[in-house]
Amino acid sequence: MAGIYIHFPFCKQACDYCNFYFSTKMKNKEDLILSVKKEIDLRHHELVADALESIYFGGGSPSIMSLKEVDSIISKIQQKFFISNKTEITLEVNPDDVSREYVKGLKKIGINRLSIGVQSFLEKDLLMMNRNHSSVQSIKALEVISEIFENYSVDLIYGIPGSSLKDFVYNIEKALEFVPKHFSCYALTVEAKTVLNHKVKNKTILMPVDHLVKKQFDKMISIFEGKRYLHYEISNFAQSNYQSINNSNYWLGKPYLGIGPSAHSFDGNFRRSWNISSTNGYLKSINNGELPLDGENLKISESYNEYIMLSLRTSSGISIQKIERKFGNAYLKYLKKQIKKHIDSKLLHLDGDTIRITSDGKFLSDKIASDLFKL
Template identity: 50%
Template sequence: MSGIYIHIPFCKQACHYCDFHFSTSMKKKDEMVLALAKEIVMRKKEFEKEVVETIYFGGGTPSVLTTDEINFLINTIYENYKIVENPEITLEANPDDLSSERILALSKSPINRLSIGIQSFFEEDLKMMNRAHNSAEAIKCLEEATQYFDNISLDLIYGIPGLTDEMWQQNIETALSFGIPHISSYALTVEPKTALKKLIDTGKIAEPQDEVASNHFMILVETLQKNDFIHYELSNFGKEGYFSKNNSAYWLGKKYIGIGPSAHSYDGEKRGWNIANNSLYLKSIQGDILPIETEILSKSDRYNEYIMTGLRTIWGVSLERIEKEFGFDYLNYLQKQMQKFLDDELVFIENNILKPTSKGKFLTDGIASDLFYLNLEE
């Protein structure tokens, strides 16, 4: 099974923390939709032997597209690829785009999963992050969406300067009050060249504190587990039967095609990425040229990716797979490197699977980097 990701490179306004590729100008939106459809057709040979299980509209803000435009792209995929009987088709959406009429229209489309960018239910947080919606819109869209969609995920951000433990707990409880079956939650990070970085550097906003983020993370994990959520990936929590099939496929190393500017692709041996420039992307596609660069992954690259994704998920890192797929030298290296984390009770081994402990989960990325194989001959 494989997936198709479609990057919609438009947003109404720029969130202060975001470093994804997008444009706030909608002038080329119509052109872009046609180009996305054309790229879908141009790349169908890559998936001749594959069956598509997931279609994911990400961005940017995919909900700036009309429902007709979304249906047009989905129909183009159906016309050119083999699709499972009931694929997971996800649309990332912002609350300000989810009016009652829009939710109803989407419910009649092939979209069967919404991923809603709430981030916070507090007005001051939304203003600080420069979100396009307000708290009232966040509440209203969830009241409406839950009437028409069973499979809904929402995003929450923790570690926001000024967000107390009590406020963070209230954010989580508000989300739970709608019966949402999936929550994705991320620490506020300061990326270079973002408005947030500039605001922090000029002293207009306090810098996020790791200790606060760590505490918020533990509150999140504890609260959601009490409410029957499974912490199946570092930043993702789902009830039984509601894990994101799209994201799980990434973490389990399945193949996917990325359509649109800046979108990434993976076929098991090489990784590709489209040019992150709307005008150059359009010019290339209109000239029948795929604007993609690729790299063949070395054994060390594939090992490191498996370590990173495996440690972040409930599936962990299989020591048996390490030896079978990468060889004894890699297994021996991993066993030596992980010993200090075993001693510090940050990881444990169960049924020959390496996993982080509760204490180690927030430190997963740092642990993984220490387990990476950096200087091996290929």
């Protein structure tokens, strides 16, 4: 079982915090759609699957695509792979792209899950992040989506400069009015080569202090768990049986094929590859019948570290049996030595064969994971 990720790189406007590959110049949009379909033809043999578990349209802003364009990509995938009635097919949507006709059309062509990038219902937050939509557009979009789709996710951001605990609670409670099946909530991070990074360096924006961000994080967990959402990954919450298949498979290290500029692929073992982060370069290579790919075989230590990082973030935790089977006894001994102080500090919990992060450890998950890495 495996998945396909389609990266659509175009955006109407650049968000100040985004470090994904994107372009606001959409003159090559039609050529890009054609090249994505050609890449599927060129690479479909790389992914061996009886049936796809998931297809995910990300970006960028894939909701810029017309219904006809989305449908043509799904049809191309269907020519090369088996899509069952259980295949999760997600498309990311921006609030300003949502209309009743568009959302109904997405459902009709086979999209069965949406992920809407609300981020905040407060205009001051949206302005600070240079989002292209308004709070009113988010509310109207959610009204439409909640009527047409049962399965959809809402993205929210916390740790926003100038945003209080009360502000973030308001954002969560506003979104909960629509009773989404899933939430993805991420802390705003300062990434290199972004407008936000430039502003922070020049001190025109001050990032919030850690203890405020932790308060927002803890309150978020409290609210969602009180509403019976499962906290199945550090940044993700779902009603029972509505966990994201695409995300879960990524965290579980299952194989996936990444299509489009800058898209990453993984063979489920030790091979990772990625497409060139240039739309023009991508188009040129595909049109010449060449793959715009680079890749690497992960060292055992790199694969181990990746497994630790991803697994520790999930409710499934780290499997001691898998560590021994895949990486060997030396890695298992090292891990057992490294976890001891975190167990003593009640940041990790050993439950039979499984190492899980505790409630106290969740906010520090990345720091704890790095301490378990093999350098």
